Amino acid sequence: MSNVPAQREYFLDSIRAWLMLLGIPFHISLIYSSHIWHVNSAESSWWLTLFNDFIHAFRMQVFFVISGYFSYMLFLxxxxxxxWKVRVERVGIPMLTAIPLLTLPQFMMLQYVKGKTETWHTLSLYEKYNTLVWELTSHLWFLLVLTILTTAGLWLFSLLRRRQEQQQGVLLARLTLSKLTLIFFLLGIAYAALRRTLLIVYAPVLSDGLFNFVVMQTLFYIPFFILGALAFINPRLKELFTTPSPWCLAGAIVGFVAYLLNQRYGSGDAWMYETESVITMVFGLWMVNVVFSFGHRLLNFQSARVTYFVNASLFIYLVHHPLTLFFGAYITPQISSNTLGFFTGLVFVVGCALVLYEIHLRIPLLRFLFSGKPQTKQDKSAVTAR
Known part of the structure; x- marks a missing residue:
């Protein structure tokens, strides 16, 4: 259809890849942060904690905006x-592949590292089920959410297209960053109110892994997914995000400070998580402008090296998590310096991931399973040409 742009959005491809690859320093820094994770260093590092908080506060919000943008482009x-079939295959097949090949071995390794294998039989049937949902979904949760959002997109995107046609191509023409900030602030409050209501009515549901991924995570990220689709529909809205805004940059700084203060002084028994949802909803919106504007200026070009990492980013993200946990469990204790350990971890995880990526490229079945794309003769010739 004519609505699909002729020129590829190189900067959005690059941003999406970088956001995916940021999962590597995010999880490695988590080892050395003050946050409790599967594996932690003997002492925490303040700067790695700060670095970890910064990535965590905005990365997935921006990612889902880009996902919504490209999803609507393919929808047309x-x-x-x-x-629906193409989109679900692209995210669902890698997710289902990674569970038995990556997260299940990862779970078994962690059970051994933590010495929990002897107590597994003492858990109730539900506790075993819920533990497996959390551990086997693990870092794959965003693929599950994308699958749900794609299914919801059957109705949502059809509605957006009808509205666009009815309004003769001026859907949300008067939308501004100020209005978007108010909308996302109210959405954050609504999400916080829902969470608080569930906590009062039936608190255990918030600890249920399947409910958390399917309902809570989906509800939080669906506004960003729709925003991405709207940015594709409305060039003016896209321009708002690709044009640097001093107010968004200043707001992002204030928002991150608010996030840090809530992390340091908030209480999980009080309103810490509700406050965080409001902050990250608005902070994520402002960071869309910051990331898109910088990306549009610095990354809007074609490069063979960038294309390589764009293509490799999903595979690298999928395999990096068990590699990171292996590093944290067996190598981190041997390195006394947190900073040295962090950079050693980056070299170890990225190096191993790239080797595994090159190996999987040469095995057609693995290429299909980790990409969800049917392998064509053109794909095979491209591998041969490397």
């Missing part, structure tokens, strides 16, 4: 059923 390219 394919018939409805084929669009």
């Amino acid at each position: 390219r394919y018939p409805l059923k084929k669009w």
Whole structure:
């Protein structure tokens, strides 16, 4: 269809890849932060804690905006059923592949490292089920959420297209960053109110892994997913994000400070998580402008090296998590310096991930399982040409 842009959005491809790859320093820094994780260093590092908090506060919000943008672009390219099939295969097949090949071995390793293998039989049936949901979904949760959002997109995107046609291409023409800030602030309050209501009515549901991923995570990120689709529909809205805004930059700084203060002085027994949802909802919106504007200026070009990492980013993200946990469990205790350990971890995880990526490229079945894309003769010739 004519709505699909002729020129590839190189800067959005690059940003999406960088956000995916940021998962590596995020999880390695988590080892050395003051946050409790599967594996931690003997002492925490203040700067790695700060670094970890910064990445965590905005990364996935911006990622889901880009996902919504490209999802709607493909929505206009394919018939409805084929669009759903293509999108679900692209995210669902790698997720289902990673569970037995990556997160299950990762879970078994952690059970051994933590010495919990002897107590597994003491857990109730539900506790075993819930533990497996949390541990096997692990860092794959965003693929599950994308699958749900794609299914919801069958209705949402059809509605957006009808509205666009009815309004003769001026959907949300008067939308501004100020209005968006107010909207996302109210959405954050609504999400916080829902969480507090669930906590009062039936608190255990918030500890249920499946409910957390399918309901709570989906509800939090669906505004960003829709925002990405709207940015594709409305060029003016996209321009708002790709044009540097001093107010968004200043707001992002204030928002991150508020996030840190809530992390340091908030109480999980009080309103810490509700406050965090409001802060990260608005902070994430402002960071869309910051990331898009810098990315549009610095990353809007074609490069063979960038294309390589764009193509490799999902695979590297999938395999980095068990590699990181292996590093944290067996190598971190041997390195006394947190800073040295962090950079050693980056070299170890990225190096191993790249080797595994090159190996999987040469095995057609693995290429399909970790990409969800049917392998064509063109794909095989491209591998041969490397």
